[in-house]
Amino acid sequence: MAEVATSRTFSATSDQLLVVVDPVARRADGESVRIAKDVLSAGAAGAKVCLPDGPEEFARALARRGARRPVVVGDDRALVRTVTLLHRRRELAGCALSLVPVGGAVSLARSLGVPTGAVAAARAVLDGAEQRMDLLVDDSDGVVLGTLRIPPVGALTRMREASGGAGRPWLRGLVRTLVPARPPGAVSTPEAWPARLRVEVDGETLVDLRQPVEGVSVVPAASGAARVEVRPVSVGAEATPLSAEGRTVTVSGAHFRYRADAVVSGPVRTRTWVVREAAWGLVLPAR
Structure with missing residues (x-):
């Protein structure tokens, strides 16, 4: 979400670190993990490295960090999991989190301003x-750090392909007009797109159930607010x-799935x- 303000800087000579290495990162790019550990261990006054084998050990290591950053x-996914754990333990307010992005999915980290190279990211941890x-926090205690999308990316495309509309303009039009659009005899599924949803922002209705929509997105806006965009189904002109x-x-109405950062939830x-x-708080390169 939107960056607010710098609250404190860090010194490599006085910081105690808890370095938690996600098991997926170890499998995906062991060399980058090794480089990050070497830079952090050499640069910090004290760095304890943990190598959890799964989510439960990951959570235990984080809970037992003591005064270590x-x-x-x-x-x-590791970043979102960490923020979720700290949020549910009500420890986010007093915690400055650092990330060294390793793995295939690092677009969220990049959008937040974290360097994606192992050396640059580790140095930002030390001197940032x-x-x-x-x-964004939802009513099931889930969190969103970056972008929320309904439906998840690709859901509408998959629906059109399943309906055989790739080379049939008349069928594509039918899919866009009928909600839900199912051929005769098709088995009902929990969700179909386009869909009818009610979207309310601060209690005011932005779109109601009468208008089928292709998608909803929620992205950072000004400090303390989010920008909501609804894409209605177009018939003819865009x-x-x-x-x-x-x-x-x-958001309410028919069953729907949503993608919050790297995680798909629902229906x-x-x-x-x-x-x-x-x-x-996230530690980023000092400006």
């Missing part, structure tokens, strides 16, 4: 500055997206997200 070596950032900014976003019938301003 946590450093995650892993991809976007904490930036407080907004966080439909103009509907947009609004606010602190609370509620659900309703979900509410609330922006929490400056809720978490």
Whole structure:
């Protein structure tokens, strides 16, 4: 979410680090993991390295960090998992988190300003500055650090392909017009796109169930708010997206799945997200 302010800088000569290496990162790129460990161990006053074998050991290592500053070596999923754990333990406010991105999925880390090279990222851990950032929190205690999308990327394309509409313009039109669009005799599924959803921003309805939509996205806006964009189904001419900014976003209607950063969740019938301003801190290169 939106970057808020720099709250503190760090010194490599006085910091105690807990370096938690995600097992996926070890399998994906052992060389980058080795480089990150070497740079952090050489540069920090004290660095304890943990090599958990799975999510439970990962969570235990994080919970037992004591006064050490946590450093995650892993991809976007490892970052989201860490923020989720700290949020659910109500420890985000007092924790400055660092990340060394390793793995195939690091687009979220890049968008947040984390260097994607192992050496540069490790040096930012040692000499960077904490930036407080907004966080989206939903009513099931899930978190969103970057972008929320409904449906997940590719869902609408898969539906059209399954409907055989790739080379049939009349069928593509039918899929876009009928909601849900199913050929006779098809088995009902929990969700279909386009769909009818109600989207409310700060209690005001942006789109209601009468208007089928192709997608909804929620992205960072000004501090303490998120920008919501709804793409209605177009019949003929391209439909103009509907947009609004606010602190609370509620989506309800037919069963839908959503992608929050790197994680796909659902199906659900309703979900509410609330922006929490400056809720978490990430150490980035000093400016």
